[in-house]
Structures are given as structure tokens and as C-alpha cells.
Amino acid sequence: MQKHGIGENVNQVDFIQGAIEAALSRLVPASINPPFLTVSSRTDAGVHALHSSAHVELQNKYDVMYDSSSLIRWANRYFTRCGHDIRITSCVPVTHEFHARHCAKxxxxxxxxxxxxxxxxxxxxxxxxxxxxxxxxxxxxxxxxxxxxxxxxxxxxxxxxxxxxxxxxxxxxxxxxxxxxxxxxxxxxxxxxxxxxxxxxxxxxxxxxxxxxxxxxxxxxxxxxxxxxxxxxxxxxxxxxxxxxxxxxxxxxxxxxxxxxxxxxYDPEELKRCTIVPENCAVVDLDNEIE
Missing domain, CATH: 3.30.70.660 (Pseudouridine synthase I, catalytic domain, C-terminal subdomain)
Known part of the structure; x- marks a missing residue:
């Protein structure tokens, strides 16, 4: 499937941003706030993205973090089922100080x-x-x-x-x-x-x-x-x-x-400073949740 670039029309799942937001909107437990992806770079239709980045704010009613590894597996299974040629390769919990676009080196x-x-x-x-x-x-x-x-x-x-x-x-x-x-x-x-x-x-x-x-x-x-x-x-x-x-x-x-x-x-030291250590927080494992 050919993909559009990362655009601003978040209601169309054929946009990469929209597809990722659609996946995150189906998390269990659900995020209280609608997942809105802030991308580091916008690409026009026809431009390929081999490796991009974004940040999103997710908060559930239990006030626990989503496990990064299981979130990656969960989202990529969703993309496979939907036929989207998108893959999330890494996921890092960060503080509000981090911004995918502004913090890019x-x-x-x-x-x-x-x-x-x-x-x-x-x-x-x-x-x-x-x-x-x-x-x-x-x-x-x-x-x-x-x-x-x-x-x-x-x-x-x-x-x-x-x-x-x-x-x-x-x-x-x-x-x-x-x-x-x-x-x-x-x-x-x-x-x-x-x-x-x-x-x-x-x-x-x-x-x-x-x-x-x-x-x-x-x-x-x-x-x-x-x-x-x-x-x-x-x-x-x-x-x-x-x-x-x-x-x-x-x-x-x-x-x-x-x-x-x-x-x-990104600057490794800056990213490390903004990273939340999962050991200090309650974490929900999506592999144990029903999709």
C-alpha cells in the first residue's frame, strides 16, 4: 500500500499520522485524552520516511504507564491487520519537557x-x-x-x-x-x-x-x-x-x-534527561489486555 506523507488531516487513516492515532485510540485501557501525534517532521505526499519520530500524551483512568515493549507489539499488530506499511521500532516514556520537533538535534x-x-x-x-x-x-x-x-x-x-x-x-x-x-x-x-x-x-x-x-x-x-x-x-x-x-x-x-x-x-544526554524510568512507575502490560 502506498502511503501519503505525514499530513495534517488526522481524520483520514491513510495518512500516517492518522493511522498511528487510530491505533493508539484503541489502547486498553483507553487513553482519557484523544491521542494527538506531534511529529518531528512533516513529509509531502510521495516522500518516503525511513525513520521519523513523534510524541504523544497518553493518560488512562488507572494513571499508570503503558509498557513500551508491549505497546510497540500491540500497535504493529494493528498496522499489520489494517494493511498499513508502518512500523513502530522504539518507544520511550518521556517527561513534558521533551518535544519531538523542537528537541531534534x-x-x-x-x-x-x-x-x-x-x-x-x-x-x-x-x-x-x-x-x-x-x-x-x-x-x-x-x-x-x-x-x-x-x-x-x-x-x-x-x-x-x-x-x-x-x-x-x-x-x-x-x-x-x-x-x-x-x-x-x-x-x-x-x-x-x-x-x-x-x-x-x-x-x-x-x-x-x-x-x-x-x-x-x-x-x-x-x-x-x-x-x-x-x-x-x-x-x-x-x-x-x-x-x-x-x-x-x-x-x-x-x-x-x-x-x-x-x-x-536527538542529543543522547538530552533524551536521557527527559526519559522516565519505568521501574519508578506503575505499568500496564498490553500483552495481557484484550484488544
């Missing part, structure tokens, strides 16, 4: 793309469909892309790389990229049909936070440099003169299919 995104080894290849691996972006090799220079990555590194104003959207709050356009690098990758299925016809790459970027569409636009601009549609000087101008009007029309934001939220990182 950094976020890592990957953009996955394939380049033809020979021009004009029409045979595309089915395993890569909707999971990567395909680029023809006839005009794509990987070395130009590699060199242009340095333009983005460090603390920059990225107003050029986000659409002009109305917002009730002032938008902070200055962001810091801890790294932005190109890595060679491999096919998702090593022995699948046509997999040897392509070179596989990941663009990997890490920062505390990103603007709406920032990663897809940065990658699109890099691809435009690699294909000779804009120069590295054009790219520097887009960064050094930040304004949404300065987006070069010869560059195009890349499709969502190749973008992955790979990880959300």
Missing part, C-alpha cells in the same frame, strides 16, 4: 537517483519505480554536481529555495547544513532485471531543520548544473541573493519519489 534526508550507463536506455527496474528518480546520461556530469555541492554548505539564507507561501508567522530562511554530500549507492534488488544498466547515487543532506521544498529545490538546482542548464555561478547567485524571485527558471524542483527522510537525531 538534526534531520537527515536522502535523494536517490539513477543515471543511465548508456544513453537512451528505456529499461527501468520495476523495483525502483516511485522509489528513485531516473536521469538520462547524455548530458549529466556527476563531477559538476559534486563540485557545486560546496555552494550550499554552512549557514545560508535559503529563501530562493522555497516557494513564496503566505504564513501567519514570520519565516526564518537562514538555515545551516552540517553536510551535503554525494554517495554511490546500489540497486534496491541486486539481481533484478535491468539493474546493471544504471549508476546509483544518493545525495545526503543533514541540518537541524529545512524549509518547505528546500531539499527538492536544492537537488533540482544541482541537477540543472550537472546537465549544463545553469552554471555554478548561476547557482551561487541564487544562494547569495536570496529571494524567491531569483529562482532560475531553467532549474526545476525534483519529484518527491526520490526523497527520503532518513533519520531524526
Amino acid at each position: 538534526s534531520r537527515t534526508y536522502i535523494y536517490r537517483f539513477l543515471v543511465d550507463k548508456l544513453p537512451g536506455s528505456n529499461s527501468f527496474p520495476i523495483s525502483e519505480l516511485d522509489r528513485s528518480f531516473h536521469i538520462g546520461s547524455s548530458d549529466f556530469d556527476v563531477e559538476k554536481l559534486q563540485k557545486a555541492l560546496d555552494v550550499f554548505k554552512g549557514r545560508k539564507d535559503f529563501q530562493t529555495f522555497t516557494p513564496n507561501k503566505k504564513s501567519r508567522k514570520p519565516i526564518r530562511y537562514v538555515r545551516t547544513l552540517n553536510y551535503f554530500k554525494l554517495e554511490k549507492s546500489a540497486p534496491l534488488i541486486l539481481d533484478g532485471p535491468f539493474v546493471d544498466n544504471f549508476h546509483y547515487y544518493h545525495l545526503k543532506v543533514n541540518g537541524k531543520s529545512f524549509l518547505y521544498n528546500q531539499v527538492r529545490r536544492m537537488v533540482g538546482a544541482l541537477f540543472a548544473v550537472a546537465r549544463g542548464r545553469i552554471t555554478e555561478k548561476d547557482l551561487r547567485t541564487m544562494v547569495q541573493v536570496p529571494n524567491y524571485k531569483n529562482w532560475n527558471p531553467r532549474a526545476t524542483a525534483v519529484p518527491a519519489c526520490g526523497l527520503y527522510l532518513a533519520d531524526v537525531e
Whole structure:
């Protein structure tokens, strides 16, 4: 089943947020307050989330904690029964001081793309469909892309790389990229049909936070440099003169299919400080409850 990104429509179970909230609303004993998930990062439709995080407040009439391990098993059984390709991999009881979004130290995104080894290849691996972006090799220079990555590194104003959207709050356009690098990758299925016809790459970027569409636009601009549609000087101008009007029309934001939220990182000491030790609290084991 294909999933939408983590969106705001909590009434639709096909949204990941809604599916998780639906699972938590069926806990036994039930939570007194409706479970509302606060996610660390929102992803658009078509963007994949390999590893994300969220926090939720749960309180039952017995005023006891839910056992983390049994909650994971209980929720994942629910997702399996409903056919949702979602899995909870860890669950940590935390204090009210912890906030999934604000406490995040950094976020890592990957953009996955394939380049033809020979021009004009029409045979595309089915395993890569909707999971990567395909680029023809006839005009794509990987070395130009590699060199242009340095333009983005460090603390920059990225107003050029986000659409002009109305917002009730002032938008902070200055962001810091801890790294932005190109890595060679491999096919998702090593022995699948046509997999040897392509070179596989990941663009990997890490920062505390990103603007709406920032990663897809940065990658699109890099691809435009690699294909000779804009120069590295054009790219520097887009960064050094930040304004949404300065987006070069010869560059195009890349499709969502190749973008992955790979990880959300937290400071281990901060997380430890906010963690509630179960030994000091009464705990309910969901494995012993009737669903």
C-alpha cells in the first residue's frame, strides 16, 4: 500500500499520522485524552520516511504507564491487520519537557537517483519505480554536481529555495547544513532485471531543520548544473541573493519519489534527561489486555 506523507488531516487513516492515532485510540485501557501525534517532521505526499519520530500524551483512568515493549507489539499488530506499511521500532516514556520537533538535534534526508550507463536506455527496474528518480546520461556530469555541492554548505539564507507561501508567522530562511554530500549507492534488488544498466547515487543532506521544498529545490538546482542548464555561478547567485524571485527558471524542483527522510537525531544526554524510568512507575502490560 502506498502511503501519503505525514499530513495534517488526522481524520483520514491513510495518512500516517492518522493511522498511528487510530491505533493508539484503541489502547486498553483507553487513553482519557484523544491521542494527538506531534511529529518531528512533516513529509509531502510521495516522500518516503525511513525513520521519523513523534510524541504523544497518553493518560488512562488507572494513571499508570503503558509498557513500551508491549505497546510497540500491540500497535504493529494493528498496522499489520489494517494493511498499513508502518512500523513502530522504539518507544520511550518521556517527561513534558521533551518535544519531538523542537528537541531534534538534526534531520537527515536522502535523494536517490539513477543515471543511465548508456544513453537512451528505456529499461527501468520495476523495483525502483516511485522509489528513485531516473536521469538520462547524455548530458549529466556527476563531477559538476559534486563540485557545486560546496555552494550550499554552512549557514545560508535559503529563501530562493522555497516557494513564496503566505504564513501567519514570520519565516526564518537562514538555515545551516552540517553536510551535503554525494554517495554511490546500489540497486534496491541486486539481481533484478535491468539493474546493471544504471549508476546509483544518493545525495545526503543533514541540518537541524529545512524549509518547505528546500531539499527538492536544492537537488533540482544541482541537477540543472550537472546537465549544463545553469552554471555554478548561476547557482551561487541564487544562494547569495536570496529571494524567491531569483529562482532560475531553467532549474526545476525534483519529484518527491526520490526523497527520503532518513533519520531524526536527538542529543543522547538530552533524551536521557527527559526519559522516565519505568521501574519508578506503575505499568500496564498490553500483552495481557484484550484488544
